[in-house]
Amino acid sequence: xxxxxxxxxxxxxxxxxxxxxxxxxxxxxxxxxxxxxxxxxxxxxxxxxxxxxxxxxxxxxxxxxxxxxxxxxxxxxxxxxxxxxxxxxxxxxxxxxxxxxxxxxxxxxxxxxxxxxxxxxxxxxxxxxxxxxxxxxxxxxxxxxxxxxxxxxxxxxxxxxxxxxxxxxxxxxxxxxxxxxxxxxxxxxxxxxxxxxxxxxxxxxxxxxxxxxxxxxxxxxxxxxxxxxxxxxxxxxxxxxxxxxxxxxxxxxxxxxxxxxxxxxxxxxxxxxxxxxxxxxxxxxxxxxxxxxxxxxxxxxxxxxxxxxxxxxxxxxxxxxxxxxxxxxxxxxxxxxxxxxxxxxxxxxxxxxxxxxxxxxxxxx
Amino acid sequence: xxxxxxxxxxxxxxxxxxxxxxxxxxxxxxxxxxxxxxxxxxxxxxxxxxxxxxxxxxxxxxxxxxxxxxxxxxxxxxxxxxxxxxxxxxxxxxxxxxxxxxxxxxxxxxxxxxxxxxxxxxxxxxxxxxxxxxx
Numbered sequence: 001x002x003x004x005x006x007x008x009x010x011x012x013x014x015x016x017x018x019x020x021x022x023x024x025x026x027x028x029x030x031x032x033x034x035x036x037x038x039x040x041x042x043x044x045x046x047x048x049x050x051x052x053x054x055x056x057x058x059x060x061x062x063x064x065x066x067x068x069x070x071x072x073x074x075x076x077x078x079x080x081x082x083x084x085x086x087x088x089x090x091x092x093x094x095x096x097x098x099x100x101x102x103x104x105x106x107x108x109x110x111x112x113x114x115x116x117x118x119x120x121x122x123x124x125x126x127x128x129x130x131x132x133x134x135x136x137x138x139x140x141x142x143x144x145x146x147x148x149x150x151x152x153x154x155x156x157x158x159x160x161x162x163x164x165x166x167x168x169x170x171x172x173x174x175x176x177x178x179x180x181x182x183x184x185x186x187x188x189x190x191x192x193x194x195x196x197x198x199x200x201x202x203x204x205x206x207x208x209x210x211x212x213x214x215x216x217x218x219x220x221x222x223x224x225x226x227x228x229x230x231x232x233x234x235x236x237x238x239x240x241x242x243x244x245x246x247x248x249x250x251x252x253x254x255x256x257x258x259x260x261x262x263x264x265x266x267x268x269x270x271x272x273x274x275x276x277x278x279x280x281x282x283x284x285x286x287x288x289x290x291x292x293x294x295x296x297x298x299x300x301x302x303x304x305x306x307x308x309x310x311x312x313x314x315x316x317x318x319x320x321x322x323x324x325x326x327x328x329x330x331x332x333x334x335x336x337x338x339x340x341x342x343x344x345x346x347x348x349x350x351x352x353x354x355x356x357x358x359x360x361x362x363x364x365x
Numbered sequence: 366x367x368x369x370x371x372x373x374x375x376x377x378x379x380x381x382x383x384x385x386x387x388x389x390x391x392x393x394x395x396x397x398x399x400x401x402x403x404x405x406x407x408x409x410x411x412x413x414x415x416x417x418x419x420x421x422x423x424x425x426x427x428x429x430x431x432x433x434x435x436x437x438x439x440x441x442x443x444x445x446x447x448x449x450x451x452x453x454x455x456x457x458x459x460x461x462x463x464x465x466x467x468x469x470x471x472x473x474x475x476x477x478x479x480x481x482x483x484x485x486x487x488x489x490x491x492x493x494x495x496x497x498x499x500x
Binding site for chain 1: 402424426461
């Protein structure tokens with residue numbers, strides 16, 4: 001039997017079409033993927049992301065442990081700063097991608113919901129020295145408030161000023177009178193925040209947020225639009241674009257792989273070799289030149305020869321074009337290259353573009 | 366609950382048929398459009414061709430997925446709904462808004478009227494939808 005998040009009653013009340021995702025009953029959509037997508041791009045929408053895994057790590061050797069387990073350099077983090085990162089297997093394959101927060105007395109790791117158990121086991125397996133770890137997924141609810149009006153909306157019910165919170169920084173304050181962790185993070189390309197809320201007070205925050213956002217036409221957003229929004233930004237989805245058979249360098253995540261950080265990390269040796277030899281394939285952005293919509297697993301061709309496969313594909317609601325992420329051989333992975341994707345037996349032309357697909361997001365940098 | 370009109374015939378693959386003389390007007394059901402959601406493109410690939418019952422006659426692209434359309438009856442596909450196949454705007458979304466009316470997909474000139482008796486009536490299709498929703 002799958003689980004529900006603290007917001008389940010609100011999803012039903014809002015007419016959400018419920019599906020099982022990462023072991024939870026979550027809304028695929030409410031009003032429709034396209035209108036919800038545009039809501040986030042134009043004003044503000046709210047995502048229940050309580051299915052994400054939340055893991056607290058603390059102890060005298062916590063930083064050392066996290067730095068060993070993740071590819072980015074957590075020693076650069078100041079208190080209340082966050083970073084995107086990746087955990088790898090020794091062979092360079094990806095365990096998961098995650099966000100690491102440094103908080104005053106612990107670290108918070110936010111991982112993919114579908115990987116929560118696997119990641120927790122992987123982390124526990126590697127514990128050494130004075131490190132404590134607790135999975136707090138069920139105690140903490142998580143909302144993402146995303147869109148160009150996210151700050152104006154959330155500010156109305158926040159006890160602290162939000163403007164000083166930088167991109168990938170966090171602060172503690174009251175929202176709707178509830179003590180929450182607020183970070184300027186998200187998965188949409190728009191400005192916005194994620195809120196970490198004690199589960200038992202989660203509905204109070206939801207209800208006040210919806211009331212405060214009325215003037216911005218706030219609405220709940222389902223998993224469908226979450227996927228189209230992230231795909232337009234080339235944000236990777238574990239299980240589609242990255243997994244244990246892909247490495248972060250070929251996925252274009254080299255910016256969070258710090259090969260020369262002191263002490264190294266799991267997978268560093270193999271990734272150093274990949275970096276020296278250059279990845280054989282690259283995760284690239286393909287934009288269709290006709291009305292066909294690419295889907296995962298379809299084959300990609302260059303001059304009639306197979307050079308790769310699609311990992312994510314959709315109609316981009318912002319561009320009104322088919323878009324795809326695909327792994328293609330390095331020789332074909334140049335911006336401007338014309339490739340074809342075989343869709344229902346016909347080859348459809350696509351052009352390889354520089355990420356992201358959607359270039360007008362309100363995201364702070 | 367999905368709308369399932371009494372005056373139509375249905376397939377197990379969620380097409381509906383309205384018979385007018387020797388012409389079958391074909392669409393997808395309210396249940397099907399809700400499952401697909403956000404329809405962005407419809408193509409009747411068999412337009413002008415003679416098809417057999419249950420053969421693929423086209424496809425529907427929604428944001429999340431692609432779905433084939435199957436011939437509810439054998440015959441010649443004589444017309445595709447041009448109103449839902451315009452390049453501009455959200456014309457294909459008419460299939461979501463009005464699946465039994467303006468959102469019809471194509472017309473087939475029926476070659477074997479006996480096949481009509483193999484289609485589901487309102488009660489049988491309602492039963493099918495209820496079973497689909499419960500698992």
